[in-house]
């Protein structure tokens with residue numbers, strides 16, 4: 001379950017990418033590299049990136065908020081992803097920027113794993129638990 005402020009921010013950002021609120025399959029968890037992301041295109045100009053941090057899975061918008069970099073190609077440091085272009089960082093749990101030059105948050109998704117498959121959906125303030 002996302003923190004309310006994260007879900008609220010996602011709601012504000014929802015105009016950037018049109019997605020319904022249904023769960024969508026991202027990948028088999030075995031497809032996620034140990035120290036990188038797995039990229040899934042979800043529209044003509046949008047994609048999400050899935051990451052594994054220990055036993056937790058995170059899904060965020062793939063595009064860095066500072067430029068056109070794919071965060072799936074970035075570097076995991078703890079619960080942060082470092083952008084491969086200019087070294088900016090984001091907290092994978094909240095989407096908040098944690099290192100310059102990134103100053104704008106990225107969207108994070110709720111995740112669940114069923115039978116070895118990772119699912120995600122954009123969270124909103126109005127959603128209850130599963």
Ligand code: FES
Nearest residue numbers: 064067083086088
């Ligand atoms: S494009 Fe990501 S830090 Fe510049």
